[in-house]
Amino acid sequence: MPPFVSESAIPRQRPVTRDDETLVRAIYPVLMDVVRRKSSITYTNLVLAVRERCPEPEHPIYRQKPRHLGRRLETLRLFTAPRGYPDMTCVVVTGGTGLPPEAYDDPASEAAKVAAFEWPAVEEELALQCDDWRREAASIVPLEEAGAVAVMAKFCRDNPGVYEPGISAFRKEIIAELMAGANVVDIFAVLNRELRAAG
Known part of the structure; x- marks a missing residue:
């Protein structure tokens, strides 16, 4: 693992949904524009630019709500991290701090490595990875909505007090992700x- 990225910035493997894959394809060219300008972009502006x-x-x-882009950026890191490529998601920052929420x-230094990397050389590789994710997502x-609600309710009952209290405000988003095929954990x-990063 490169010394300039903490272990928490490297995501564990998880199932990739069709929404994850579709959003990675859409987010990548926006991030490339930001990288070329050697700039940064907030979560809100990233959503607006993709739209x-x-x-x-x-x-x-x-x-997609801006503050919930973390899962989509983690999907992009599922491509870059195992290959030792720089983490281009470090150019996405929070509006309040101007820093990425991940623990770099x-x-x-990471942003400089991203700017120096030859991203066009790996774009075909990313496209092939997205194709693989799409096939896997198929x-x-x-879940139907009732099934998603049941899965969420059981998970909350089985894990009391484990998660940040504010997580209950995202009931609709959790149900939507479950209905898209995402894993509840x-x-x-x-x-x-x-929530902890925003905290």
Whole structure:
């Protein structure tokens, strides 16, 4: 693992949903524009920029809230981290601090490595990875709303007091992710990290 990235910045393997894969394809070119400018972008502006590129109302970016982009950025890191590529998601920052929420030892050093990396050389590789994710996502059986509610309720009963209290405010988002085929443990883990980072 590169010394300039903490272990928490490298995601564990998890199932990738169709929404994850679709959003990675849409987010990547926006991040590339930011990288070329050697700049940064807030979560809110990232969502708005992707919406400009993807006007189709059924695109998952229109169901995406800025503060819940963590899961989608983790999906992009599922591509970069195992290959030892720089973490391009470090250019996504919170509006309040101007820093990425992930625990980088040296965010400026990571951003410099991202800017120096030859991203066009790996774009075909990313496209192939997205194709693989799409095929894998096709095998995920989505839940109906009632089933998603039941899974969420059982998980909360089985894990009292484990997660940040504010997580209950995201009931609709959790249900939507479950209906899309996401794993309940992953959903709660990502939301919990985001709440702690915002905390």
